[in-house]
Amino acid sequence: MAQSVLLTGAAGRVGQAILGGLADDHEWRLIDRDPPTDDQPGEFVVGDITDEESVREAMEGIDVVIHLAGDPRPEAPWDSVLTNNIDGTQTVFEAAADAGVEKVAFASSNHAVGAYETDERTPEMYRSHDDYLLDGTELPRPSNLYGVSKAAGESLGRYYHDEYGLSVVCVRIGNLTQGHPPIDYERGQAMWLSYRDCAHLFDCCIRADYGYEIVYGISDNDRKYYSIDRAREVLDYEPQDNSAHHDDDTSA
Numbered sequence: 001m002a003q004s005v006l007l008t009g010a011a012g013r014v015g016q017a018i019l020g021g022l023a024d025d026h027e028w029r030l031i032d033r034d035p036p037t038d039d040q041p042g043e044f045v046v047g048d049i050t051d052e053e054s055v056r057e058a059m060e061g062i063d064v065v066i067h068l069a070g071d072p073r074p075e076a077p078w079d080s081v082l083t084n085n086i087d088g089t090q091t092v093f094e095a096a097a098d099a100g101v102e103k104v105a106f107a108s109s110n111h112a113v114g115a116y117e118t119d120e121r122t123p124e125m126y127r128s129h130d131d132y133l134l135d136g137t138e139l140p141r142p143s144n145l146y147g148v149s150k151a152a153g154e155s156l157g158r159y160y161h162d163e164y165g166l167s168v169v170c171v172r173i174g175n176l177t178q179g180h181p182p183i184d185y186e187r188g189q190a191m192w193l194s195y196r197d198c199a200h201l202f203d204c205c206i207r208a209d210y211g212y213e214i215v216y217g218i219s220d221n222d223r224k225y226y227s228i229d230r231a232r233e234v235l236d237y238e239p240q241d242n243s244a245h246h247d248d249d250t251s252a
């Protein structure tokens with residue numbers, strides 16, 4: 001059934017991957033501080049997620065929020081992640097709870113757990129013969145201040161689930177790259193998320209029933225060190241792409 005979905009950060013890469021696959025599947029309201037450069041489905045609101053009034057207005061009549069807006073740079077400075085990623089995410093969760101939204105899917109990141117990639121484990125853990133696997137039950141272990149902000153977003157989700165009953169799924173997205181996995185980058189190949197699997201995964205987040213979940217958002221790569229079992233079980237995620245097959249598959 002079509003849902004009324006608010007997509008924050010809609011003008012960015014992940015937003016466009018989602019809309020590229022799902023434009024006709026849901027009723028979209030899009031919010032981004034940057035105006036769109038071409039035609040977009042639904043209604044586009046130019047607004048900042050740290051502006052409470054804009055977010056509250058955008059939240060009216062919404063069933064599901066996909067919250068992507070934020071500073072995505074692993075090297076982002078503290079003042080930016082504090083404002084855009086932590087304060088902005090709190091504003092989105094608070095407005096969602098107040099508006100009676102049912103579900104929020106939050107774009108977390110591999111960098112929330114990047115420090116598990118110790119010198120002793122790498123580069124072996126990026127290779128298919130290695131069995132090291134993170135499954136989403138481990139504690140955050142951020143690799144930078146950006147990762148700290150994503151761990152904070154996951155905690156905010158936990159709080160808004162426990163206190164207000166919001167259904168929340170935190171998707172620790174790997175490395176979204178269009179068309180093919182990153183080249184000459186083992187880590188990126190292990191955590192590759194194709195555009196088509198990205199759209200499908202967030203469609204699953206819109207449709208599935210859950211309480212509070214942390215899942216990994218990667219394709220079904222042979223090399224993976226993130227388990228996608230939880231995403232399969234709870235969300236019915238069925239990825240189609242695999243970085244090991246990229247030479248044979250140009251449709252991702």
Ligand SMILES: NC(=O)C1=CN([C@@H]2O[C@H](COP(=O)(O)OP(=O)(O)OC[C@H]3O[C@@H](n4cnc5c(N)ncnc54)[C@H](O)[C@@H]3O)[C@@H](O)[C@H]2O)C=CC1
Nearest residue numbers: 009011012013014033048049068069070072107109173176
């Ligand atoms: N692209 C990737 O591989 C990964 C992305 N993510 C997360 O996914 C989300 C989207 O990332 P991308 O699409 O790659 O980044 P992007 O930079 O392409 O898109 C982010 C969008 O958010 C908007 N935005 C930023 N701050 C805002 C604010 N305060 N108010 C309103 N709009 C704001 C920007 O204008 C931009 O259009 C981010 O939260 C990022 O941390 C997480 C892991 C991997």
Ligand SMILES: O=C1O[C@H](COP(=O)(O)O)[C@@H](O)[C@H](O)[C@H]1O
Nearest residue numbers: 072073074109110111174175188
């Ligand atoms: O969270 C993110 O992760 C991806 C992958 O990280 P990288 O350090 O391997 O590049 C990154 O490309 C993206 O910008 C970021 O938001």
